[in-house]
Amino acid sequence: MVLSWTRRNIFRLVKKEKRQTQGGGFGGELEVEVVIPNHFQCPVSLELMTDPVALSTGITYDRVSIEKWIEGGNKTCPVTNQVLTTFDSIPNHAIRRMIQDWCVENNSYGIERIPTPRIPLSNYEISQTCTRILAACQRGDDKKCQELVGKIKVWGRESERNKRCIIGNHASTNPGVGAVLTNAFDCFSSGDSFDKHVAVLEEILEVLTWMTPLEEESVPKLSSKASLNCMVWFLEGKDLASRQSAALLLRQVRVQELAKVGKVVEALVNMIREPIGSTSTKACLATIFNLVSSTENRGEIAQRFVELGLVSLLLEAIVDGEKGVCEKALGVLDCICDTQKGKEVVNNNALTLPLVIKKLLRVSPLASSFAVSILRKNCDKNEEGVLIDAVHVGAFQKLLVLLQVGCDESTKENATELLKLLNGYRNKAECTDSSLDFKYLKKSF
Structure with missing residues (x-):
């Protein structure tokens, strides 16, 4: 196969002949076709090799192409189909120098000399x-x-x-x-x-x-007492890069050991309160989720987060955050609702119900699952005011849509229980125009 390399608008203009008249001659640029010699082409990509290397079979390839081939799980030579005894590749300096010389010879056609690879x-x-x-x-x-x-x-x-x-x-x-x-x-x-x-x-x-x-x-080693204390120290520092790095690495440590570090709760809340960026915010929320969902004393830790004002920060993150931030914030809020103190603070915040219901079906299935769980934990049959408020802001219609669209079994069970609770309070709620909420329902006729 002969591969042609055509370059437009980069070649030198052909000089006009003196005998050309003022209105004659060449009216534009000349398209030049340069043919790459076959032995300079990579057998895999069919392009000019910039870093030729030879395999144990003696066939030369471009390094990038053959490495992608091997990383893809292939164990044979693409040309000979022989099983490779070793994946080591040896630089073919002779071919590389020949390619460089060819590039120099064709420099007038806009072909640049390939650099000598590191x-x-x-x-x-x-x-x-x-x-x-x-x-x-x-x-x-x-x-x-x-x-x-x-x-x-x-x-x-x-x-x-x-x-x-x-x-x-x-x-x-x-x-x-x-x-x-x-x-x-x-x-x-x-x-x-x-x-x-x-x-x-x-x-x-x-x-x-x-x-x-x-x-x-x-x-x-990363979960040792000394390492964890040091990362929390960086988390509390002023250098933004180090704070973000520490936040990202805390996700990797053993959560049971992290829970023993004295100032970790305060440091994580401050990172949420004064965010550096969405990456560090997601990392901190993931760490908080691990602390309040999987540690032995998760109830005590959740209460400390609540006392530091985490609930209002989570609601702010849900309002303005991107998908990943919103999912993690709802997950943490769901875990906080497992504690009595957390449930009280969540219920006392006027933003909780309308915001959680608004996020149903708007973010992701995971976010909807957390939102339904939060509603189920806070809409108790003894809390008549909460149930009426939930119906008033459209929870009943949203849950119907969720069941029709489909969800996992746990979410379906929570949504069904919520509908049973809310159904008795539909007449007590203020009349609202819910036509927009039903626009996603499929008609049966």
């Missing part, structure tokens, strides 16, 4: 760096550790390939990069003051955030 990051380099980081931790040399972690950060910024190599390194070495960095974080968090090692701790936090989710072997 030597790709290897697992050996990563493993050696990890070993040196561990040695620096044992010596307590935070400067050297910061330098080595910075090296890993630079590698990750250079290319997505490097980042994948760093993240996947744990599969071929023991310990992996994540485990080494969490060990270093725990090591330099154990001192008398976090200020002494703040530079290296910030560097480690930044690298760990783009390695999430971390492998299982990294979690114990």
Whole structure:
């Protein structure tokens, strides 16, 4: 197959001949067709190779193309169909230099010379760096550790390939990069003051955030008392990048250990009250959800969140938040309603019922499930005023629509029970124009 490479509007204009008259000659640019030699084309992408590498079968491919082929689960050579004995690829410098020479020769046609590629990051380099980081931790040399972690950060910024190599390194070495960095974080968090090692701790936090989710072997060190206290300290700090990194990493720790940290509740509430961005807000809400839903003393923790004014903050987040924020805020509010104090505060807030009902069928099935659960927990048969208010703001119609559209079994059960409760108060509610609420119902005729 011959591949033609046509470039318009980038080639040099053909010079006009002196014999051309003023109104004659060429009226536009000349379209030039440049044919790429077959042996310069990648057999997979059929494009000019920019980083040619040879496999064990002797066939040369462009590095990006063959790596995508292998990462897709293929274990054979695309051309020969032979099973690869090794996935190592060797740079084909001879072909690369020939391609560069060809590019230079055709420079007048707008073809740019391909750059000489960097030597790709290897697992050996990563493993050696990890070993040196561990040695620096044992010596307590935070400067050297910061330098080595910075090296890993630079590698990750250079290319997505490097980042994948760093993240996947744990599969071929023991310990992996994540485990080494969490060990270093725990090591330099154990001192008398976090200020002494703040530079290296910030560097480690930044690298760990783009390695999430971390492998299982990294979690114990990240969940140590020293590491958790340090992350909460960063959460309370003034540096926005470090606060966001700490918020993202708290989702990875063991929630039972996190619940023992004294100031974590206050720090998380302050992050919600003064948000940095939706990413950190979602991370904090996810951590709060874990604390109030799965810890042994979740009732006590939920009450502390309520006392700090979390309910009103959650309602504000539901009003203005994007889909992910809204889902998580409703999930936390649902868990808070499991406690008597939380239920009282939720019911006493005039925004709760209209806002929760408004979000039904408007965000996602998960958000609707949380919303129905919140209504079920707060619409008690003894709370006549709450039931009348729920009917007044359209809960009955919304629940009917939800059952017709479809939902999971738990939500269906809660919605059915709510309809039974609300049905007896429909006549007591003020008359409202509910025609708009029924517009989504399917007609039976």
